[in-house]
Amino acid sequence: MDLRNMDMTETERALGAQGISREVARRVFARVHREGRTDFDRLAGLTSPARKWLERNARFADIQIVERRQSEDGFTKYLFRLHDGRTVEAVRIPLPDAEDARALKERRKQGRAAALEALPTAKYTLCVSSQVGCALACDFCATGKLGGIRNLSTWEILAQHRKVAEEADKPIRGIVFMGMGEPFLNYENVLRSARVFCEPAGPAIAAKAITISTAGVVPMIRRYTEEGHNFRLVFSLGAPTSDLRAQLMPIEKRWSLPELFESIRAYANATRQRVTLAYVAIGGVNLAPQTAQALVDLTAGLRVKVNLIDVTDPSGQYLPPDEAELKGFRDVLAVHGIPTVRRYSGGKEIGAACGTLAATQEGGRLVQVKTREPG
Template identity: 35%
Template sequence: MENILDYDFNGLKSKLESEGLESYRAIQIFDWIYQKHIISFAAMTNISKQLRESLSLKFSIDLPELVKKSKSLDGTVKFLWKYKDGNTVESVILRYPDRISGCISSQVGCPLNCAFCATGMSGYIRNLTSGEIIGQILGMEIEENEKINNIVFMGMGEPMLNYDEVMRAIRVITDPKAFKISQRRVSVSTAGIVDGIIKMANEPLDLVLSISLHAPTDEKRSSIMPINKKYNLKSLIESVKTYQRIKNRRVTFEYILFDHFNDTIEDAKNLVKLLEDIKCNVNLIRYNDTGSGFLKSTDQRASEFEKFLKENGIEAVIRAEKGADIDAACGQLRRRTL
């Protein structure tokens, strides 16, 4: 039985038509699921009983099972989900004055094995389907009884290594008939998969591209992010420039500050040089402990780093930490063995 959440609107419309059903039924089903949060065909009362029974024989509406919900003092909520095969992922709701953001996972674990990230330490199992990705958002909205209006693919996994399923999920996320989230409120974060960045540049979608950078030289970046040995900084920056030529959009660089590793003024100088021809902003992130052996940069060093970037024409900000008390902050999500 197929999970109906794996279909974007055009896919579901075509599927229903192939089954001899009217295409407008797709609009009704999307409204029930994504607007009304109804996850039972039996409760879709503007559809005939016979058709509801037929749909329930052809499709399922599969939400992941909520295993645990953890609430932070700052309002952040972390969810541990279990899928039908027993695999688990975590996702997070982050609350800001201007938005309610869903931090979504795209893989069970992550294959990139970055030295500072708990997700990579927990191993990699598989990609998620678009329906499994969508199920996290639906599940969080239902659990918290509120509307998410911003999505960041910054949870577990490398989105560009699950490109097709992530883009199918984004088509549902941004569909006015589904979640109705603005394309400019959807961020896709990558550790630097150059092929994926180029593909995303050619998508008919106006998304936010975020690059997990974390070091300004190949030597340092390769020592903490093995993916840099395949896609070095030169190729990464060239792909970002290509993206900007096509999209004419500002790019965000994420930069975790590690004490006496990448937070010196010399590192800041190298970062300014690396990004000198790119329209961007830099999110400076205080390292959150994952047992990696790295230490958090001091407030003084972080402030000096931020100040140097700003004085040299780089828009930079130290990102507000959220969810660290429940291990829900940047780099802390992990696959759980149940």
């Protein structure tokens, strides 16, 4: 029985079957998920027989940090080795406080790559992986070139946070499932880990600060909508036409744009929220004025926001747009009342930018950190 693989409800059920009260089960959960401990000494309300049973039956697998690399802009990429020798990555993203964020915005307008490094960090967001590799094979993504190897278990997802949090100098206040893998191809484990992340007796990260990204796994989008989760959902859209999307994202051949947007509209109707589309910006490929108009037509009747993320393709096949091309695309959307945000994708020189996670070990500065003992 691996307690790190259970959410609160599952923990209460498993321990309740052994006569352990709900209150004590919650303390066990907090010991494991908030304190990061694997012992049950001096746990209030836990009887000696129950403690001995836990010591005999509780298993605690773990992952190992292979290395940390930090980029000039303050992003830190962690390479983890799993129990089977496979490797995955997570990225610690530094965030300033609200006042400094306004200054950061001005710096980014000036194109200053080291903007984050110049501002004090108030908190972190952690970008976690959900799979080893990815089966979707998006043409602009390095992770997709690894192929789909396997899903991460719940505890392997949670362990990424625990390992980083143990040594972080500031709190981790947000989680984004935008690392290696397609989260909705590992739906059960991703949603279970998200529930643990937002538990008050666990890491206590606000549900609205947990973002799950999907490239368009339609059945799971429908399921997510029906289940009524409170996490943020972002839809990755490489193109607004079927032909171009199929060229960039083979998932189009499995779940087409019409199917995808049918599920997105159902999600929007159920949540009454503005839909966030993540749009990889590729120079000379998907930013023409007619492509922008196709996006306007595709989203007609929906309240949407478009996050524009410059492509970072290590192979050099795809290049980011120039300012004029991107402005032309944004102007078409603006005329139709569609807001756009140009998202900063940091850590490029260490392979930590969006679409570049491929378990590489190059670039940046190696960081040695003495971990803080849990508990």
